[in-house]
Amino acid sequence: MIPQDVAETIVDPKAYGAGKPVDEAFAWLRREAPLAQAQPEGFDPFWVVTRHADILEVERQNELFHNGDRSTVLTTINADQKVRELMGGSPHLVRSLVQMDNPDHMNYRRLTQGSFIPQNLRALEARIREIANGFIDRMAAHGDRCDFARDVAFLYPLHVIMEVLGVPESDEPRMLKLTQELFGSADPDLNRTGTDLSEMDVGTGVDTIQSVVMDFMTYFNGITEDRRAKPRQDIASVIANGQIEGQPLGYIEAMGYYIIVATAGHDTTSSTTAGALWALAENPEQFAKIKANPALIPGLIEESIRWVTPVKHFMRTATADAELAGQKIAKGDWMMLSYPSGNRDEAVFKDPFKFDVERTPNKHVAFGYGAHVCLGQHLARMEMRVLWEELFKRLESVELDGQPRNMQAAFVCGPKSVPIRFKMH
Template sequence: MTISSDIANTIVDPRAYADGDRVDQAFAQLRKEQPLDVAQPEGFDPFWVVTRHADILEVERQNELFHNGDRSTVLTTIDADKKVREMMGGSPHLVRSLVQMDNPDHMAYRRLTQGSFVPQNLRVLETRIREIAKGFIDRMIEKGEECDFARDVAFLYPLHVIMEVIGVPESDEPRMLKLTQELFGSADPDLNRTGSDIQDTDAGVDTIQSVVMDFMMYFNAMTEDRRANPRQDLASVIANGQINGQPLGHLEAMSYYIIAATAGHDTTSSTTAAALWAMAENPDQFKKVAADQSLIPGLIEESIRWATPVKHFMRTATDDAELAGKKIAKGDWLFLSYPSGNRDEAVFDKPFEFRVDRTPNKHVAFGYGAHVCLGQHLARMEMRILWEEFFKRVASVEMNGTPKRMAASFVCGPKSVPIRFKLH
């Protein structure tokens, strides 16, 4: 039995993710009644919807059986897929980053920068990141007792950190933020390049492609500079890196920059903004952390679970397989719903409650297995330092208006979190 068209249409609708509750209810119903079944919304190829925590882990664990790169790694319509393949000489991908790669390429390309993101090598950044965090708390306080925490702090702080790591000058940060929001917010009229609600497939693909081209022009110039004048930054690693004794291909190098310059801050921003939104609505949880800062790591893990900024990735079966008692055929497409896995009642007690002391908290927001998020340790470190500085100075927060989420079915988080706060 296939998933009802109502639910299928909800889980592909960017506006349902802006609403939050609507998509949560759809996945809760699927977990209960059809935890692994096929959806076929109008205009899409059929795909399996993987809603349970255990099944998501099972797919992520088997990288040879479930590939990232054979079809689009992000859910896309039949028409958009056709247009991308026409543009890209048959490839279903506008970019080719780690996310779109399978082994052996995935491991080879990941190894290039992996050392930059392991905890022992990140420790050298701690003092600098703390300076940056303090600066943003200062700026927030200078605004008086109210601000838009998403726009004034959460968007800008992780952006500044990752741009320093890459080697992008501070003067170009607004441009990088705008391009990131245009890319991930392509379905949101407030954020996309056209300022309108794009319904037309050609216009949608063209809009995303134009953002990708702007990123590529920027990073192409940076590559030339770093080849001539290498520095101690990530851009120099990518520009001068080699895979199997050869420089990175142009598409692969540009894609590497793009994923670092977008996912490298946007998901952390979304999680930070969502955490404050949740604490403003659950003042008892704010008070717990304020009274006992050893709860900050728990706050971070719960906010990552709560926000789950990456809503899905797609996988393609390379062979006939069985998953949760269902027969998956070679070539089938699977939609891994991370927010659903992170609300799975079989794994999380009262999953719709925000609890800073939740333990254990085995969320799947960073993925699992070979494709686990490369920047997860940096993200946790940034959030830990920000909250340490925040709780030193802020005594209470409350909502000061209506918070809003962006409309996006792939990467989605708050776009506005207006708050009022009091200092110690």
């Protein structure tokens, strides 16, 4: 068993907000107990998978380690019970690709997969460049200081994915707010109650998240009706009119599809973009390298994805007795794949706590691996590449203008504020 203080740290949204406590807890685990069980107060016991190699091993075997049998996101015993009561026994408030196993996972993924492959994304590049330049102009209009997270990083990937999905620009602020309320449900600055999750009772916590999900569903219900009547060239039309084995998508599944595209489709890219500029402002020598040699931009992208690792964990459930890293895993055991820990694994990354745009190879696990590898990874990379290519043409210097802050969340978490001073031409 993992010592109680370490177990409590790795489930604490505030510890992820602070960054350092979680980094230290995972570093200790990789060293002393790379695969062991945690049982923080109020939680069922779960295995904590901290090493890069073991994370890949679990991801590789998606029939042995399922996504959907139990909650795919770490949750307390009471919250799990409440969700199952609301959802007729299902542990999921939302059923998207993330919560599915085969054959559903493959069938649903296939619907939109073509839209996200590199050769089909190339057609979008010119438009994405236009959008990026628009946001860089807006940044320049701030003068010499702005909050890079709020003024640029949150809004640019949001605009791209909403255009791809087919959500009108006038609804983007609503989509951003709902996304932040969903992923930031533990953060008093972002959730819709304005209180700390630790101070809410379980019912309120689950109800708060469910009310956000319901708002998404109400919105996308309207989109579905519109696209069934008047299909367009967008992802919403694919979801609204798609069929699985000759039948339209189930209601819960269609809504889950919209929600994952409308949230994960921008939030993780926003976090990585904001985190990259934060790191560059703190490491001027890295900024200077890219300024002198823009060919390093792909390296900046991979390193910032590793550095931020916006998705902190997914849970898996063993479908049979198994062995992993010398430990016996029992059928039904719950496992936490810790991506930030895998991305700081000393066995894989030299000097893992250093931000290095020339790091090579950089085999991070931030997009997952195997059957569940992130569907939007190529779009995310393209958005970041285009933004950095355009921004570095104009950005002369950048430094922090106050203390950046991360959101408090144990599932999906990134910067919520990155105040900077900058010079542009």
